[in-house]
Amino acid sequence: MLPEALKQYPAAAALAAKADSSITGGKFEFKELTIDVDAAQIIAVLKTLRNDLGWNRLSSVTCVDWHPKQTGRFEIVYHLQNTSTWERIRIKAALDGGSPEQLPEIDSATAVWAGANWFEREIYDMFGVVFRNHPDLKRILMPIDWVGHPLRKDYPVHGYKYSYKSE
């Protein structure tokens, strides 16, 4: 359900008209529109945004780790742009923390934009979020045999390997 306060914004209202049940929240702050959606519906929402509502460009995909929160620990953030009005919109999907054996999973946006490929590989590398149906999910910035996901908040800045504190 779209929050009442957001109904005045055409972009938010248009999405609500198509996929109101997938929306879990949203806000308008610093002149930027953010819409929270259900992670299970993310591909359907992105397809609607791209095909029906004119958000034809994917600017970036990234992730935020809200450690130590377990419910909704990872927020996958999509920034879209409309190349005829040059407006931007932010779509967010929250994922639970998972465990070392069972990493959090979400569907890959490569089904909608092929260009999500490397951004999602980067998130997998840095946060350990698995993208289902990704064509080539492997580490991109860290070495292939690296253990751990460095941008997680419980990963120390100096890493585990070279910690001088533990000596």
Place this chain on the structure above:
Amino acid sequence: MSKVLHLEDHHVASELAPQAPVSETGARRMTVNMGPQHPSTHGVLRIVIDLEGETIVRAEPDIGYLHTGIEKECEEKTWQQVVTLTDRVDYLANLSNNLVYALAVEKLLQIEIPERAQWLRVMMTELSRLNSHLVWFGTHALDIGAMTVFFYCFREREEILKILEMFSGQRMMTSYIRIGGCALDAPRGWEKVVRKFIDGFPSKIDEYEGLLETNPIWLKRTKGVGFVPLDLMLEWGITGPMLRAAGLAMDARKNTPYSSYEKFDFKVPTRTENDVYSRYRVRLDEMRESTKIIKQALEGMPSGRFQAEAPHVVLPDREKMKTQMEALIYHFKIVTEGFRVPVGEVYQVVESPRGEIGYYIVSDGTAKPYRIHMRTPSFANIQGLPKMIEGCLIADTIAALGSMDFVLGDTDR
């Protein structure tokens, strides 16, 4: 020692090496490693290329050799300290990176930046755009075999670096644009130096053009090479001069103006051929437009403060610090613990010489950023590289790579 993140990384592919060569046509397929130390990549980029004869059938870029964990490091620094890290993302467009970071944080802080500071920012970023395009132009021509252009370009680049040094004390890692304004006011006599450079520069661009425009080797090696359709470029997130050479006038300076770019009169050059040659033309025209912007900034530079009136963010004058109690307290607070930024998230975009830089910044209300994601243009552009070179001859790879104008530090962060 904590064991939280010793995960079994079963999702990692066993190795990046390509599959065993199989060919449908029966031709012998060969796998070649281009890089990681190939001179034409101007950095550390490895491309795994499958060849049939001299034709590329598959290309896969492998990045990460220059990964330095800048995003992680940002989370450990105070807001103002991060400025020095943004410099190091892209050594040719450090002012664009400073600017996008400063704009994003100022949006969160909701502070008003004085007009003089905005104009100084515009002038300096345009100078660094010239710097970046000159380095690209010189090295690109060098890769293709025209050696002389390199010396001409670096002659003018030296002048720009001297101007940057005059303003900020540094030639490359300037950290000139800070949260709340600029690091320093324009130095005494700056108008004379900038005017001397900018008056002479348009004729220099003509000179570069003269070096290459009638050179048959240059034309043969660039025209019709490295074509990617516009819709594929949008699909893969390619931005900047590459996209403008394909006909889409996407330029954040024009479409979503920031830092008072709307007050400057300039055009966004576009072409439609969408090959290496048209990218070179677009960048040359951009240099001319940047020259115009710098000239307007020089002639209309407003007077006033070069930093915002925001005592909790901007360091006080040295003089005030010695005479006023409040100034001393603010100085002590900002230097020892930094300033707090309200809770929120912003996505700020600026146009760097290479394309769209977007910083996504999340603040949790403390004196350090909670998360900074840098959407760098080189990262998204290199992602589209296979689309550009698959089906081409291997010799054209060099020209196609050069026309992307990536910086590997920008890719790997």
